[in-house]
Amino acid sequence: MNIIIIDDDELVTSALKTILEASGTLKVLASGTDGTDAIKLYEKYRPDILLTDIQMQGISGLEATETILKKYPDAKILLLTTFLDDEYIIQALRLGAKGYILKHDYKSILPALEAVYSGQSVFGTEIISKIPELLNSAPKFDYASYDINERELKVIELIAEGLSNKEISAKLYLSEGTVRNYLSIILEKLELHNRTQLAIFYYKHK
Amino acid sequence: MNIIIIDDDELVTSALKTILEASGTLKVLASGTDGTDAIKLYEKYRPDILLTDIQMQGISGLEATETILKKYPDAKILLLTTFLDDEYIIQALRLGAKGYILKHDYKSILPALEAVYSGQSVFGTEIISKIPELLNSAPKFDYASYDINERELKVIELIAEGLSNKEISAKLYLSEGTVRNYLSIILEKLELHNRTQLAIFYYKHK
DNA sequence: ATGTGAAGATGACAAATGTCACTTTATCAT
DNA sequence: ATGATAAAGTGACATTTGTCATCTTCACAT
Numbered sequence: 121m122n123i124i125i126i127d128d129d130e131l132v133t134s135a136l137k138t139i140l141e142a143s144g145t146l147k148v149l150a151s152g153t154d155g156t157d158a159i160k161l162y163e164k165y166r167p168d169i170l171l172t173d174i175q176m177q178g179i180s181g182l183e184a185t186e187t188i189l190k191k192y193p194d195a196k197i198l199l200l201t202t203f204l205d206d207e208y209i210i211q212a213l214r215l216g217a218k219g220y221i222l223k224h225d226y227k228s229i230l231p232a233l234e235a236v237y238s239g240q241s242v243f244g245t246e247i248i249s250k251i252p253e254l255l256n257s258a259p260k261f262d263y264a265s266y267d268i269n270e271r272e273l274k275v276i277e278l279i280a281e282g283l284s285n286k287e288i289s290a291k292l293y294l295s296e297g298t299v300r301n302y303l304s305i306i307l308e309k310l311e312l313h314n315r316t317q318l319a320i321f322y323y324k325h326k
Numbered sequence: 327m328n329i330i331i332i333d334d335d336e337l338v339t340s341a342l343k344t345i346l347e348a349s350g351t352l353k354v355l356a357s358g359t360d361g362t363d364a365i366k367l368y369e370k371y372r373p374d375i376l377l378t379d380i381q382m383q384g385i386s387g388l389e390a391t392e393t394i395l396k397k398y399p400d401a402k403i404l405l406l407t408t409f410l411d412d413e414y415i416i417q418a419l420r421l422g423a424k425g426y427i428l429k430h431d432y433k434s435i436l437p438a439l440e441a442v443y444s445g446q447s448v449f450g451t452e453i454i455s456k457i458p459e460l461l462n463s464a465p466k467f468d469y470a471s472y473d474i475n476e477r478e479l480k481v482i483e484l485i486a487e488g489l490s491n492k493e494i495s496a497k498l499y500l501s502e503g504t505v506r507n508y509l510s511i512i513l514e515k516l517e518l519h520n521r522t523q524l525a526i527f528y529y530k531h532k
Numbered sequence: 533a534t535g536t537g538a539a540g541a542t543g544a545c546a547a548a549t550g551t552c553a554c555t556t557t558a559t560c561a562t
Numbered sequence: 563a564t565g566a567t568a569a570a571g572t573g574a575c576a577t578t579t580g581t582c583a584t585c586t587t588c589a590c591a592t
Contacts, residue, residue: 218451231440238434240441241454245424248447271569282523284548298570304550314578315549316522317488323529477539491579504540510580520548521579 121146121237124165126158126172126181127200132223136171143230155179162188162195169196169236173223174208182208185215196236200229209247220247261325266309275302279315280322327352327443330371332364332378332387333406338429342377349436361385368394368401375402375442379429380414388414391421402442406435415453426453467531472515481508485521486528 123140125148127133133151140146149165152158154176162170162184170188174181181199188195199212200223212220219242221232232242263273271292278288285303289296303315312318329346331354333339339357346352355371358364360382368376376394380387391403405418406429418426425448427438438448469479477498484494491509495502509521518524 213454218454221446225445228441228444228446231437231444232446234437235434235441235446235448238437239431239451240427240434240438240448241451242441242446242448243454245445245447248419248449279522280526282518282520282526284520285550286548294569295571297572300548300550301552301570304552307550312488313550314488314490316485316525319522320486320488320525320529323526500539501541503542506578506580507540507582510582513580519580 121169121233122149122165122167123147123169123171123233124149124158124161124167125151126153126155126161126170126176126184127151127223128153128173128176132173136229139226140230140233146230146233153177155181155184158184159187162192166192169198169218169233171198171200171229171233174199174201174212182211182215185212185217189216198232198236198242219243261321268306268309272302272306275299276306276318276322279303280319282319327375327439328355328371328373329353329375329377329439330355330364330367330373331357332359332361332367332376332382332390333357333429334359334379334382338379342435345432346436346439352436352439359383361387361390364390365393368398372398375404375424375439377404377406377435377439380405380407380418388417388421391418391423395422404438404442404448425449467527474512474515478508478512481505482512482524482528485509486525488525 123146125133125136127136130151130153133153137148137151141148149167150161152161155172156179158170158172158181159179161167172181172184185197185199188197193216196218198219198221199208199217200221201208202223209220218236218240219232221228221242221244223229225244228244235242263276268276274292275288278291283291285296285299288294289299292299294302303318307313307315307318310318310321312321329352331339331342333342336357336359339359343354343357347354355373356367358367361378362385364376364378364387365385367373378387378390387405391405394401394403399422402424404425404427405414405423406427407414408429415426424442424446425438427434427448427450429435431450434450441448469482474482480498481494484497489497491502491505494500495505498505500508509524513519513521513524516524516527518527
């Protein structure tokens with residue numbers, strides 16, 4: 121198995137090279153320190169797997185991934201990261217990266233490479249367990265932090281079901297005027313301008 | 327690494343046992359043919375990994391997974407399947423299974439086991455690439471089938487961005503009245519009653 | 533050339549929506 | 563008992579929204 125390693129920090133690339141090659145089952149064809157290297161080296165060597173950091177100066181690992189996959193859809197790219205970033209995970213999945221693992225998890229990297237080499241996709245378990253919530257509930261909105269109280273939240277939910285003020289007032293045993301007042305306050309707090317925008321906001325942050 | 331294999335078909339379990347043990351890196355502690363076996367054997371042997379089929383007589387692999395994970399949250403369970411079933415994938419992810427791979431993909435199973443053993447989650451690549459659409463799986467709406475034309479669709483999109491009729495008319499170089507007429511027609515075709523419901527509809531079917 | 537139909541515009545109207553300044557009511561801590 | 567506070571209501575008002583019936587244009591098929 122031939123791979124290429126890309127990481128901002130040359131200490132990391134050389135350490136990984138040593139550790140991984142010690143197994144005797146793989147060869148590090150080359151290594152680089154940013155997204156530009158990743159693309160250039162991938163095209164030059166066409167490795168079985170590209171092992172790359174995400175956060176780097178200039179072109180990021182994700183951008184490089186996108187560029188490479190556009191040209192070589194079968195490319196196997198395994199992303200390394202030092203921390204969990206929700207945005208990146210989803211993007212990586214969408215782009216078609218074959219894996220996403222924590223770089224400090226040394227003992228996992230080789231098995232991950234083997235699995236990817238054999239055609240699987242590998243993700244840190246913490247990451248997989250987050251996928252459902254990440255995709256369903258995109259960056260979930262914290263209404264409390266905008267001083268939206270219980271009652272107001274209920275109004276928001278009903279508006280997001282498409283109910284009119286009259287219907288909402290009936291359901292909540294309030295007068296229609298009160299519901300209007302609530303809505304007015306909600307819109308101000310959320311810096312929106314009408315109920316439709318509120319419903320949209322609700323679904324986008326659900 | 328100690329594992330247990332569960333599959334409806336004893337030919338499969340014995341074949342897998344032979345193949346996997348040939349590697350010399352793992353031991354098959356026991357094997358069974360249904361979900362009940364899975365639970366019983368897991369509790370008895372507490373293997374590093376439970377490798378189990380999904381579709382089986384009686385208790386399915388998924389049900390067994392749920393039961394086992396409830397009692398042993400750290401259990402590492404790798405699901406085997408002969409075909410891709412959307413429902414199962416999502417359920418497996420939600421339950422917290424550590425992987426989901428095709429059982430006929432012999433050469434992938436050992437690397438997958440190694441990766442799971444080292445703490446990763448492994449999924450067939452075809453499966454990962456399906457996750458986003460599966461989770462967003464609101465059957466996409468075919469506006470054309472409701473006689474919504476190009477122009478009307480554009481209006482729908484702008485309403486779904488929260489614009490007022492006036493803003494829409496400016497953007498589309500139409501008079502405000504015309505936009506109102508379009509909206510009126512759209513609502514009738516879609517059997518909705520106001521723009522907010524339309525925006526909601528749009529996002530629910532997006 | 534003619535008329536048929538689609539796209540767009542108008543104007544009138546009722547209803548719903550959103551904003552604001554106040555008032556009422558109930559609760560609760562002092 | 564008395565303020566303070568929060569929840570709910572009122573009424574007035576300007577806008578926006580949605581519906582409808584009725585034009586005007588304009589392309590284009592016959």
